Structure formats: C-alpha cells, structure tokens
Amino acid sequence: MRSLRIALLALGALIASMLLPGTAGAATVTPAAAPVFKAPFACGQTWTYSHHSAEVRRALDFVRTDGGPTAGAPVLASAAGTATRHSQAGGAGNYIVIDHGGGWRTYYFHLAAFSVPSGARVAQGQQIGTTGSTGNSSGAHIHYEQLLNGVGQNIRINGTALPYPGSYHQRYLTSDNGCGGGAGRYWVDTFAQTEGYAAPNTASPQGVLLQGTHYVYCKVWGARYEGVYGHNHWWLRTDLDRTYPGGNGRGAYVPAYYLSRWGNDEARDNSGNVIPDC
Structure with a gap:
C-alpha cells in the first residue's frame, strides 16, 4: 500500500507540473489567429x-x-x-x-x-x-x-x-469588402428583372438586377421566396445593374427563384454546376 501511495503522489506531482505556469511542463495557450478583417463599409467607398x-x-x-x-x-x-x-x-x-x-x-x-x-x-x-x-x-x-x-x-x-x-x-x-472576386464567378440567366437585397430576405432592397445573363459569386440559404413558377430558399450574391439612392449594389442578394429552369431550391449556373456556398 505504501508503494501505491508513493506512486500516486508522484503522478499527482507530474500532473501539477504540467498545469502550473512557470514549470517545466507548463502548457501554453496560443491565441487564435485573427480573421482577415475587411473595412466595415461597402466596396469602393x-x-x-x-x-x-x-x-x-x-x-x-x-x-x-x-x-x-x-x-x-x-x-x-x-x-x-x-x-x-x-x-x-x-x-x-x-x-x-x-x-x-x-x-x-x-x-x-x-x-x-x-x-x-x-x-x-x-x-x-x-x-x-x-x-x-x-x-x-x-x-x-x-x-x-x-x-x-x-x-x-x-x-x-x-x-x-x-x-x-x-x-x-x-x-x-x-474598402474592398463585398467586392467579390473575378475568378469565382458563375454565369446564370435570369428570366425576369428582380430586386437585390442587403441580406437573403426582402427586408432591405438595394437596387435592381435586370433580366439577362449575369455573374454571381455564391449562394446563401435564406427566406423562402415564392413566385408563380415555384419557390426557392437560395439567394445569390451578385452586383446589381441599378442601385437605389443610398443603397449598395455590390454584393447584394437576389432570389435564385429567377433561375427556375433548375426547379425548387436549386441554384446552378448555366452549365448545371451547383453554385458554391458563400
């Protein structure tokens, strides 16, 4: 029993030496690397x-x-x-x-x-x-x-x-926040003009995306958008054709509903590739 107590005391001392600061076995905590922060205002401003x-x-x-x-x-x-x-x-x-x-x-x-x-x-x-x-x-x-x-x-x-x-x-x-990237663009055809919003919902319209062929950067799952031809929860991040006064047309969100050729809750480019998440 005495030898067991000695062994336990030795083990306790070893653990303590690993936890106490300033000891040879002290564990160090490395601060988490910071995100790459961007300016808190819109692209180009x-x-x-x-x-x-x-x-x-x-x-x-x-x-x-x-x-x-x-x-x-x-x-x-x-x-x-x-x-x-x-x-x-x-x-x-x-x-x-x-x-x-x-x-x-x-x-x-x-x-x-x-x-x-x-x-x-x-x-x-x-x-x-x-x-x-x-x-x-x-x-x-x-x-x-x-x-x-x-x-x-x-x-x-x-x-x-x-x-x-x-x-x-x-x-x-x-600022270069929200500017998007040239290499990460996906081309899509929208069947009608639509408003673009500050977030993946219709709470804050920022401008207009015209009917036609456009690039988008990525997709975000958001509020359900309902239309005559179905619905979609995906929202596409893009740059708008027209910006409302005081709005931000860069990096706005438009409903993927306007890509109705692929069906409900689908977000694909003209080649059928799934648009990546933001």
Missing part, C-alpha cells in the same frame, strides 16, 4: 478615420469622404460570424457584436437601424445595419472595434495594422 484618446478600447471612428452620405450608409460585417443586436441609449446606441470564433469579436456602434436579426449567421461583406448617430454621438459615423477575449486590439484591415490619427482627414481607407 473611401472613408477617413480617427481615434479619440478618451476611448477605453482601441476603437476607430469612420466618416465617409468620397462624396456619398455617411448617414444611412450600409455597415458591413468585417468577417463571417454570429451577429447579436444590442442597445445602450446613453452610450453605444444601437450596436451589433459579431462573434467570429476563437475569442475574436467586432463591434459596430451608433447604428441608425439593424439589417439582421439577433443570432443571425452573417457572411463577410453582408450588411448588418446602417450608419447613424444613436446613443452618445455628435454625428453620424461608424465606431468600430476588434477584440480578442474581451480585450481591444489594434485594428487591422486585410492583415495590415491601421494608424491611430487624432483627427479626421489625416488618414483614409478604401
């Missing part, structure tokens, strides 16, 4: 940004400078994840938090409106809200943060760290 020294976390505030309006401009997900909606009347106003996994989250404050329900799974480049000035804000802007395990990080876009200017119009950023 240019915004200036600044950092207020009073900010608790490493936030940047963005204001549009390419001639388009800041107020009401689409706010896009920097990376894919799960979005939750929040409201803080005396502070952040209406805001979205996206959990990207691995401890990484992004925050988008002062939204005028939400574009996705709480708990929605969103794709990179998907509209999650519109720019506003709700809460403790003196004007329309996007207050943007990147956090790891609850700690604010220096913001990186496309893997490059941004500087932290003390005022606007010192630094500028042009």
Whole structure:
C-alpha cells in the first residue's frame, strides 16, 4: 500500500507540473489567429478615420469622404460570424457584436437601424445595419472595434495594422469588402428583372438586377421566396445593374427563384454546376 501511495503522489506531482505556469511542463495557450478583417463599409467607398484618446478600447471612428452620405450608409460585417443586436441609449446606441470564433469579436456602434436579426449567421461583406448617430454621438459615423477575449486590439484591415490619427482627414481607407472576386464567378440567366437585397430576405432592397445573363459569386440559404413558377430558399450574391439612392449594389442578394429552369431550391449556373456556398 505504501508503494501505491508513493506512486500516486508522484503522478499527482507530474500532473501539477504540467498545469502550473512557470514549470517545466507548463502548457501554453496560443491565441487564435485573427480573421482577415475587411473595412466595415461597402466596396469602393473611401472613408477617413480617427481615434479619440478618451476611448477605453482601441476603437476607430469612420466618416465617409468620397462624396456619398455617411448617414444611412450600409455597415458591413468585417468577417463571417454570429451577429447579436444590442442597445445602450446613453452610450453605444444601437450596436451589433459579431462573434467570429476563437475569442475574436467586432463591434459596430451608433447604428441608425439593424439589417439582421439577433443570432443571425452573417457572411463577410453582408450588411448588418446602417450608419447613424444613436446613443452618445455628435454625428453620424461608424465606431468600430476588434477584440480578442474581451480585450481591444489594434485594428487591422486585410492583415495590415491601421494608424491611430487624432483627427479626421489625416488618414483614409478604401474598402474592398463585398467586392467579390473575378475568378469565382458563375454565369446564370435570369428570366425576369428582380430586386437585390442587403441580406437573403426582402427586408432591405438595394437596387435592381435586370433580366439577362449575369455573374454571381455564391449562394446563401435564406427566406423562402415564392413566385408563380415555384419557390426557392437560395439567394445569390451578385452586383446589381441599378442601385437605389443610398443603397449598395455590390454584393447584394437576389432570389435564385429567377433561375427556375433548375426547379425548387436549386441554384446552378448555366452549365448545371451547383453554385458554391458563400
């Protein structure tokens, strides 16, 4: 029995040496690699940004400078994840938090409106809200943060760290979020004109896709779209032919219903290839 107790004590000491920090066998935890974050505004738009020294976390505030309006401009997900909606009347106003996994989250404050329900799974480049000035804000802007395990990080876009200017119009950023890619295009024929939307539902029309041959990038399962010829839950991400005032025609979603040649809940290109998921 004494030899068994000695053996158990030795085993306990070995396990402790593996768990306690500073010991030879200590286990190390490697931080999760960050997603490749993109700008929180639409493809091709240019915004200036600044950092207020009073900010608790490493936030940047963005204001549009390419001639388009800041107020009401689409706010896009920097990376894919799960979005939750929040409201803080005396502070952040209406805001979205996206959990990207691995401890990484992004925050988008002062939204005028939400574009996705709480708990929605969103794709990179998907509209999650519109720019506003709700809460403790003196004007329309996007207050943007990147956090790891609850700690604010220096913001990186496309893997490059941004500087932290003390005022606007010192630094500028042009977005490539939602631009799509030339190589990943799939050609389809639509039998009629259709509206395109900010998300895979009809809540927020952004413009029009004309009847004819178009490229699409990928598909997303979303709200059921019903028509005379059937139905479809698939939505195709593409660039619209016409954009409504204040809308975003890049990376919008159109119903795959308009590819009715393939049947209900099918999304294939003109050659019959299944369009990949976004």
